[in-house]
C-alpha cells in the first residue's frame with residue numbers, strides 16, 4: 106500500500122477523551138479503552154467508524170454501555186469497523202483487547218525489556234495496543250490506569266501527572282495518570298517494573314516546581330548523573346533561547362536496554378535506549394557523553410516542537426524532527442564549542458545524508474509518498490531537515506528567526522500542523538517571501554554550485570560566476586532552481602575580509618549571496634587585489650561545491666580564514682584532493698604535511714579543532730568524492746599511505762605534542778577536556794604505524810584512566826597491529842574488565858568489527874557466537890553487524906561477495922523477529938551502484954536474495970525494492 110500526501114483527509118471522527126486501563130500480564134495483558142468519540146463537525150452522518158489495529162484480538166466491544174451485536178461491527182487483527190455508529194454528536198466506545206508483551210519482539214507497542222513493561226508508539230505502535238484512530242492529527246486527553254502485581258512492578262508510570270495510587274487484592278496495586286494536554290496516540294507511553302531511580306528538582310522561569318526522575322536498572326543510578334545534569338541544562342536553555350517552559354509537574358525519563366531507536370519524546374515520560382542515558386568515565390567515551398547531552402536535549406525540546414505542536418500527518422515528520430535537531434545542535438553549540446560542533450555536524454551530514462540523497466533511497470525532506478513510515482526516520486528528514494531550518498535563520502537573521510518561532514508557537518500551540526504553517530509563520534513575521542526557498546522541503550537531491558572567479562585589477566572588480574544544478578533523484582527527473590543562501594568572504598592577504606563596494610548580479614546581504622537562478626555573474630566593486638574566496642562559510646547551505654580554486658588559496662584559507670569552519674574545510678579539501686586525485690606531486694604532499702604539523706602545534710586553536718582537522722577524510726568520504734567504480738581496497742591503501750607520510754614528516758613534533766598532552770588530573774567530561782583527549786588520541790593514531798607503534802599504543806591502553814583513551818588505544822592496536830600479542834592482550838584485558846557491562850562490550854565488538862581487511866569477516870562470524878552477543882538485542886546487532894556493514898569498507902566489500910552474503914543472511918534472520926531493525930540494517934547496501942563492477946554484481950545478488958525471500962515484512966520489502974529499483 107502506498108500513502109500519498111495529496112490524499113490527506115481529516116478524519117470523520119475525533120476522540121476528545123481516551124481512558125485506558127491496563128491489567129498487566131507478561132503473556133496476556135488486558136487493555137480496556139474507553140473512548141469518547143465525536144463526529145467531526147461537517148462530517149457525513151453516515152460514515153462508518155474505522156479504527157486502526159495491528160495484530161490485535163478484540164475481546165469485547167460496547168457503545169454507550171450496551172454490548173454490540175456481532176452484526177454491528179467487523180474486527181480483524183488490523184482493523185475495527187463499526188458500520189453505523191450512533192447518530193449522537195458524541196458517544197462512548199468501550200473496547201477490550203488482549204496483548205502479549207513478552208511475545209512482542211518487534212519492540213513496537215507494549216513489550217518487555219529486562220523484566221519491565223515498556224511501550225514505543227511512534228509512528229504506528231499504538232494500534233498494537235488497542236484499536237484507535239492512530240494518526241497524529243487525532244488529539245486526545247488521556248487518563249491511564251495501570252494495574253500490576255506490586256512485587257513485580259512497584260513502579261507504574263504513564264504520561265502527565267500522577268493522580269491516584271492504591272492497593273488492590275492479591276498483592277496488586279494501581280496508579281492513575283492524567284495528561285491534561287491533548288496529544289496524538291504516538292506520544293502515549295507506559296512503563297511498569299522494578300527500577301532504580303535518580304531524582305532531582307527544576308524550578309521553571311515562572312516558578313513551577315518540576316519533579317525530575319530518571320529510572321534505570323537497579324545499581325545503575327550513579328550512571329544517570331550526567332543525563333540528569335544535561336536535562337536541567339536543556340530545560341534552562343529552552344527558556345532562555347526560545348522562551349519555552351516546561352508545563353507539567355513531573356518529567357520522567359526511563360532507560361531501557363531493548364530499543365529500536367535512540368529515544369522517544371512521549372509527553373512527560375521520555376523513554377531512552379540506555380546507551381543514551383548511562384555514562385561514567387570508566388564505561389563511556391567522550392562521544393557517548395556528547396550524544397547523551399544532545400539526545401536528552403532533543404527529546405526534551407520535543408515537548409514544544411513535536412508535542413505542544415505536533416504533525417498533521419507523517420509526511421510532516423520533519424516539522425518536528427528537523428526543527429528539533431536544529432534546536433539540539435544549537436544547544437550543544439552553546440554548551441560546547443560552536444565551531445567544533447559545526448564541523449562535527451557537517452561531517453555527519455556528509456557521511457549519512459549525502460549518500461542517501463545521492464542514492465536510490467533519496468527523498469525530499471518532506472516526502473510525498475511512502476509505503477512504510479518507519480523507513481522515513483532518515484538522515485534526510487532529521488539532518489537535512491535541520492539544515493533547512495538553519496538556512497531560514499540565515500535568511501531571516503537571528504531576530505527575524507526568533508519572531509517567526511514565536512509566531513509559530515503562538516498560532517499553532519495545541520494543533521497538528523504542516524510545513525506550510527511553519528513557513529507561513531516565518532513569512533508573516535518577517536515579511537519575506539519563502540516560496541522558492543520552500544523547494545528545500547519538496548525537492549530531493551544535493552544541489553551543486555559550480556564556481557569560477559576572475560579579478561580585474563584595472564577595474565578593481567572581482568567577479569564570481571555561479572552555476573546551480575540539482576541532480577535528478579528517483580521519481581524526480583527535472584528539478585527547479587533553489588534559493589541557496591551562500592555565506593562567503595573575500596579574504597585579503599592580511600587574512601581580513603575585504604569590504605566590497607556595490608554588488609551586481611545577485612542579492613548579497615550580511616556576507617551571504619542569495620543564489621536563486623541557474624546562473625549568476627556576481628560582480629564585487631572596489632576590490633583592489635585578487636582575494637582568496639571563502640565559500641559556504643559555516644556550511645550555510647547543505648550543498649556540494651565545484652570550485653576552480655588554486656591550491657595556494659586553500660593553503661592560505663586553511664591558515665587565515667576568519668571563519669573556523671572554513672579553515673577546517675579548506676584543509677580538508679586539500680586532503681581530499683590529495684586522496685582522490687592522488688596528487689602525487691611531492692611538493693603538494695610536503696606542503697600538506699607541513700600544514701598538519703603547524704595545525705597540530707598551533708596553541709591558538711582549540712584541541713578539538715586540531716583533532717578534527719588532522720583526521721583524514723574517511724574511506725567512505727573518499728569513495729563519495731570518487732562517485733563511481735569504487736574499489737575500497739585501493740582507497741584504503743591511499744589513505745594509509747598519506748597518513749604514514751604525514752606522520753613520518755612530523756614524527757618528532759607529533760611525539761612531543763603527544764607527550765605534552767598527557768593529563769593526570771581528575772576526569773571531566775566537558776568539551777575542553779574531551780578535546781585534549783581527542784587530539785592526543787589522534788596523534789596516537791598517526792604514530793601507531795611508525796616503529797614502536799604497538800608498544801606506544803599498548804602503553805596508552807594500560808595507562809588509560811577513562812574509556813575514551815582505553816577504546817582509542819584498543820582501536821589502534823586491533824586495527825593496526827591486530828596480530829601482535831599486545832593487541833590480543835588488550836582485547837582480553839578489556840573483556841575481563843568490562844565483560845559484565847553490555848553497553849561497554851558493544852565497543853569491544855565494534856572495534857573488532859571495524860578492523861580493516863578481508864579476514865575480519867570470519868572474526869565477525871565468530872563474534873556472533875560470543876556469549877555477550879545476541880541477535881535479539883538491537884544495540885548488540887548494531888554494534889557488531891551494523892558497524893561491520895557501514896564502517897568496514899574493506900571487509901564488508903570483499904570482492905568475493907562473502908561480506909554481503911553474510912550480511913544478507915543476518916538481515917533475513919532478524920527480519921521475522923524485528924522488521925524495523927532488519928530494514929534499517931539493510932540500508933547499508935544503498936550505495937551498491939557506485940561500486941566497481943565485480944563488487945556491484947555481488948552486492949546486487951545479496952539484495953536480490955533478500956528481495957526473493959518469502960513473507961518479507963513491509964519494512965524490509967520497501968527498502969530492498971527501492972534500493973534495487
Ligand code: ARG
Pocket residue numbers: 227228366368369370403404426479482
Ligand atoms: N521521535 C523519536 C525522536 O527522534 C524517534 C522515533 C523513531 N521512530 C521510528 N519509528 N523509527 O526523538
Ligand code: ZN
Pocket residue numbers: 403407425426429
Ligand atoms: Zn526527534
